[in-house]
Amino acid sequence: MRAPLVVPSDRDATGRSFGAEELELVREVLESGSLNSNSGTMVRRFEHEFARSLGVARCVAVSSGSFAVQAAVFATRPDLASECVTSPITDFGALAALLYEGVVPSFCDVDAHTLMPVADTIANAITARTRAVVVTHLFGATTELAPIRALCDRHGLAMIEDAAQALGSSRDGVTAGTVGDLAAFSFQQSKHITSGEGGAVVTDDDELARRVRLFTNKAWPYGEPDPDHRFLAPNGRMTELQAAVLIAQLGKLAEGVEQRRRSARALLAETEAADGIGFHGNVDEHSFWRMPLLVDPELVSCTELAAALAREGVRCQAHYVGRPAFELEAFRERRFVAGTGFPVDYRDSRPRERIEDFPGVREGLARVLVIPWNERISPELGREIGIRITAICRELGGDR
Numbered sequence: 001m002r003a004p005l006v007v008p009s010d011r012d013a014t015g016r017s018f019g020a021e022e023l024e025l026v027r028e029v030l031e032s033g034s035l036n037s038n039s040g041t042m043v044r045r046f047e048h049e050f051a052r053s054l055g056v057a058r059c060v061a062v063s064s065g066s067f068a069v070q071a072a073v074f075a076t077r078p079d080l081a082s083e084c085v086t087s088p089i090t091d092f093g094a095l096a097a098l099l100y101e102g103v104v105p106s107f108c109d110v111d112a113h114t115l116m117p118v119a120d121t122i123a124n125a126i127t128a129r130t131r132a133v134v135v136t137h138l139f140g141a142t143t144e145l146a147p148i149r150a151l152c153d154r155h156g157l158a159m160i161e162d163a164a165q166a167l168g169s170s171r172d173g174v175t176a177g178t179v180g181d182l183a184a185f186s187f188q189q190s191k192h193i194t195s196g197e198g199g200a201v202v203t204d205d206d207e208l209a210r211r212v213r214l215f216t217n218k219a220w221p222y223g224e225p226d227p228d229h230r231f232l233a234p235n236g237r238m239t240e241l242q243a244a245v246l247i248a249q250l251g252k253l254a255e256g257v258e259q260r261r262r263s264a265r266a267l268l269a270e271t272e273a274a275d276g277i278g279f280h281g282n283v284d285e286h287s288f289w290r291m292p293l294l295v296d297p298e299l300v301s302c303t304e305l306a307a308a309l310a311r312e313g314v315r316c317q318a319h320y321v322g323r324p325a326f327e328l329e330a331f332r333e334r335r336f337v338a339g340t341g342f343p344v345d346y347r348d349s350r351p352r353e354r355i356e357d358f359p360g361v362r363e364g365l366a367r368v369l370v371i372p373w374n375e376r377i378s379p380e381l382g383r384e385i386g387i388r389i390t391a392i393c394r395e396l397g398g399d400r
């Protein structure tokens with residue numbers, strides 16, 4: 001029996017990078033006495049720095065990644081019960097965002113190797129009612145951007161990138177979150193940079209940014225003449241304390257991503273020798289929110305590998321979220337707005353999705369093993385995890 005490994009966790013200080021920089025800025029906020037973004041300066045400063053770091057014109061900081069998706073969807077002015085194509089491998093918050101805006105999620109299949117939607121799978125889900133696409137990047141990888149942008153342009157659809165897991169990631173040199181009409185980010189505890197909870201919407205379009213800001217502020221147009229609550233909208237503001245932490249965190253992002261890559265390379269150098277283990281991505285452009293490996297079920301059982309790794313101190317997620325969103329209770333029972341089937345059943349009774357129609361989703365989830373990753377995992381530890389994976393695969397494979 002090999003000695004269990006001690007793996008830093010992004011749930012506590014072992015896997016996070018908070019220090020004097022965050023403390024200093026939080027102190028500044030507290031001493032200013034302004035904890036709210038409409039009276040303080042930190043949220044505006046974070047918005048400016050975050051937009052600049054991505055090379056986009058506008059950023060609106062919000063209370064969560066889920067809210068960021070909702071505000072982005074709202075900004076595109078979707079028709080009531082229109083459809084938005086999106087991936088069934090995503091966070092529930094990104095789907096609640098659509099439903100609350102009266103938009104029907106129309107699920108597309110994904111690439112079986114990356115578990116992300118691509119232009120071809122999105123195209124198959126477009127109908128006459130489709131008005132938008134939410135493109136879900138996963139694990140720190142960026143899905144193909146140019147083909148999806150071209151597809152959306154051809155069909156006149158709004159493109160929203162859900163980059164909650166993809167900060168610091170790119171595809172062919174193009175940064176995640178810079179190609180969609182809008183993009184959403186999350187700063188929840190586990191993300192690349194965090195304030196516990198938090199999110200942001202970015203865009204190059206001034207009018208879209210204005211609508212996102214209104215939506216975030218109960219539709220009260222701060223700074224405009226003749227203010228009034230213009231329409232129904234919630235409070236989704238970020239606080240000054242969150243922004244203070246995020247400004248400091250943003251300064252650590254580039255090094256954090258580099259560290260994640262260094263350790264990823266060390267792991268992958270070891271697992272190359274493992275029969276049945278694959279990695280499908282470009283390490284140099286991946287920001288490794290997580291380390292996604294594909295396990296060939298003919299050679300190794302993903303579940304057994306995860307159980308063996310857990311015994312050695314590495315707690316992984318076999319099959320990631322386990323099932324596609326349309327198999328979650330809320331979707332199975334159609335328990336949506338006010339407990340009704342709205343908006344999904346608003347026009348007609350839509351047939352339920354069947355997993356057989358989503359071969360990429362089925363295969364991707366069956367094979368994926370998601371290893372927790374963070375910037376405090378050293379290359380030495382990455383290498384050791386890789387060695388353990390290879391050894392376990394040999395042991396499990398030998399049983400067959």
Ligand SMILES: Cc1ncc(COP(=O)(O)O)c(C=O)c1O
Nearest residue numbers: 064065066091093094164186188
């Ligand atoms: C792809 C994706 N979208 C949206 C969200 C929602 O973000 P939040 O938890 O900040 O609301 C998450 C959160 O994990 C996510 O992974």
